[in-house]
Amino acid sequence: MKIKPSKKSGSVVVELNPRDSERLSRDAVLTNGAPPRFKLAKILVPIDFSDCSKKALQYAIPFAKQFGATITLLHVVHVNYIGGPEVGALDFPLIEADLRKSAEKQLAELAATEVQPQAAGGTLVRIGQEVVEIVGAAKELESDLIIISTHGRTGLKHVFMGSVAENVVRLAHCPVLVVREHEHEFVKL
16 A cells, blocks of 8 residues: 555545455455445356356356355256147156256256356256246245346247246346346456
């Protein structure tokens, strides 16, 4: 820390290096007794293995590092139970089991390569409707933040496919950060 006289009478210029800045902010909290503005302990990141959802994970990692939070990766297996004589007999439990096993493997690989070196975390695979399972998992895990991606679909695609992110924002018990596929970046990817 360097303190120099300024050109203005009765004032000084204080130059801080990064270590001083950290020490001063920590001391200010201890002195003032002011708690941090908010605390993140658990972050939920829904992953559908698209580049867009992996981008949401890239946003979650700096948040986790800054606040010492854990990241849980969630994948929801959604099986459409469409049937009829034309389709034939399908073994839906077997299909679900295969999809679950595949998702668990992919999530474990993603967690090992992207999350583990940066922040502690876990993985979770659920079967059902995306919105219901994401909101339910966030509540059960007592997540402080959901970071989810949106593909930004409009028109008929939005009407027919809906927006998982939009519905999660409306129904979640905690704040939701929505990462768009194409946007102004504030995290260097």
